[in-house]
Amino acid sequence: ANWIATFMLGILYVDFKNPEVDPNFLIIAIWAPFLLVHLGGPDTITAYSLEDNELWLRHLFDLLSQLVVVVYVIYQSWNGSSLNYVTILVVVAGIIKYCERTWSLRSASRDEFRESILPPPDAGPNYAKFMDNYIAKEDEGYHVTMDTFIDITTPTASDHTSQGQMPNPNIPDGGALRDGFKFYNIPECLVADLIFSFQDHKSSQDFFRTKGCQHAFNVIAIELGLMYDMLYTKSVLTYSKFGIFLKSVSILCTLSALISFSFLKPKPITYDHIITFVLFGGAILLEIYAILVVLSSSRAMFWFSKHNNWGANFLYICISWCQFLFRLSHTVTWCNLMSQFNLIRFCLKDEPINCIKIQKFLHIYKYFEKYYYKKTKQVSEELKELIFNQLKNKSREATNIEECKRLCACKGDWVLEQCKFPIHKEQNGRNHDKNNCHICDINHSIKEVEFDQSILLWHIATDLCYYSEYSDSDDEPLILSPAALQSREKSQLLSDHMLNLLVICPFLLPNGIGQIRFEDTCAEVGEILEERKYIKERREVCKIILRVNTKIPPSKVKGDRSKSVLFDACRLAKSLQSLETKENWSKEKKWKMISNIWVEMLCHAASQCRGLNHAKQLSQGGELLTHVWLLMAHLGITEQFQISKGHVRAMLKLS
DSSP: OHHHHHHHHHHHHHHTTSGGGOTTHHHHHHHHHHHHHHHHOOTTOSOSSHHHHHTHHHHHHHHHHHHHHHHHHHHHHOSSOHHHHHHHHHHHHHHHHHHHHHHHHHHHSHHHHHHHHSOOOOOOSOHHHHHHHHHHHHHTTOOEEEEEEEEOOOOOGGGGSOSSOOOOTTSTTHHHHHHHHHTTHHHHHHHTTOOBOHHHHHHHHHHHHTSOHHHHHHHHHHHHHHHHHHHHSSHHHHTSHHHHHHHHHHHHHHHHHHHHHHHHOOSSOOHHHHHHHHHHHHHHHHHHHHHHHHHTSHHHHHHHHHOOSHHHHHHHHHHHHHHHHHTOOSSOOOOOEEEEOOHHHHHHTOSOOTTHHHHHHTTOHHHHHHHHTOEEEEOOHHHHHHHHHHHHHHHTTOOSHHHHHHHHHOSSHHHHHHTTOOOOOOOSSTTSOGGGHHHHHHHHHHHSSOHHHHHHHHHHHHHHHHHHTBOSSSSOBOOOOHHHHHHHHHHHHHHHHHHHHHHTOGGGSOSSOHHHHHHHHHHHHHHHHHHOTTOOSHHHHHHHHHHSOOOSOHHHHHTTSSOOOHHHHHHHHHHHHHHHHHSOOOHHHHHHHHHHHHHHHHHHHHHHSOHHHHHHHHTTTOOHHHHHHHHHHHTTOOSOBOSSOSEEEEEEEEO
């Protein structure tokens, strides 16, 4: 930790006020600059969160203050011996390492990052000069008219990569690497809350429409890996010419210092000498590891994918062995997991929490309780296909900014339209027609309530529908078609994932009172469980809730003081079940609609979350929500693009 290095510098500072105390003070003086090397940190991480980047100025001040301590220690130990000059070499390496980290933090700070990707200022065509010519020609007696055309020849980031170049077949995911670098400017603009050009928008949309699900998610994983490198590592400096120069100087200084110290050591080797050699060895190993990381990075693999010759292939084989031996990856990849949180399971408390009395005594039980019942599950390829296919279909409608806004605002409406779901106008309440009340409840749960309430309603309703398809006599589910089973499992996965976002990561969702609704609903479930302490399984809880008669809307009985949505969700579940009896829907069609509604809710949440919050999640391993957000942008379902197609150019016509 940084504070350890700072603490050690302080000890050295105190000791060197009287350097005569230790006869080996010349050797110990070398330790001080090694602490600067430690404070510089590894190349693979500079910040643990985006907030760390904003503190780059404080980090610079720390560098200056600690450098003063190091200089003081060297000054106190200076006697003109050869070891003093060895210390200077280590100081140079330490300053370079520390400055690299400070520069990387500054480059990844919000203002600097935004500034770095802003296009050069563009004043457009010279209006004053054009009007001078216009007036001059009129004064000469010409009849002047004007023709206009749109100039779309402005180069975009997409033009920098050759589209016809085939990647090296020996490089895994060579095509995805090429496409990830090609469209990397789009996530950059999204994170910085900037807009990208109409040409980039059209190019990306056309490209992703023609690709399959697996390739699209691979490209997005590479883009997010590059974004992680930019925001949380030293990559912004490491891959520049200046960064390579600094790295070379740092390595040469460290090696030179090690060789010099080896020749200058006295015959009786003390513990101080051994410690110094260990420090040198650690510094050299860190530099070697940093070089291997650079050679194994996405940028290096991208270079290999563009060069298909024996030299590049031989070097790639050598690096592949190093990757295998040291377990290195060419990019920071998503763990392909989605977090799960289930309301009824949370209320059941079906797993005992360790040290619960201590946690309650320290008043941290409430904080850890939710995380204890949070689980993770694998994101299946079938679920990715479901998400990709829905967004691909929506992309065909995203022809202008108004349509994009409409599609981003949908939180289930679009799915109901695609299912040709009947929409009945409400008159004097939702129960004006007993035959159609199930239709009204479903429409109401999507279109007329806040988003956090909609998530809770559909989460509980999905659970109720899921366990209603188990027979009363045993734990075996009813026989369903494979398609219905798949849709049901996807619905359950997405339902628990969306509730996890609401409860654990509410900052990723639109503002609302979701936490209050969740706690009030848990309290109402708790009352049911308190009366029936014999209940131990979710299936039993769901069946008891479904048995409650909900003919009268809960709001008319309870008022609006409590924000619980338990029995509103029960009404919704019964309405979904009524689709089979009253609308002659199959279970497959019902579960397909439910799973698609959950996908649309996920997409709505992704589109409403700010780019900065998506970027924050990269340091936590990434979120499915972030991948969906970027996939939507690539398919054109975003509001962050220019409406105009280019500069309007005017030409004078004389007659």
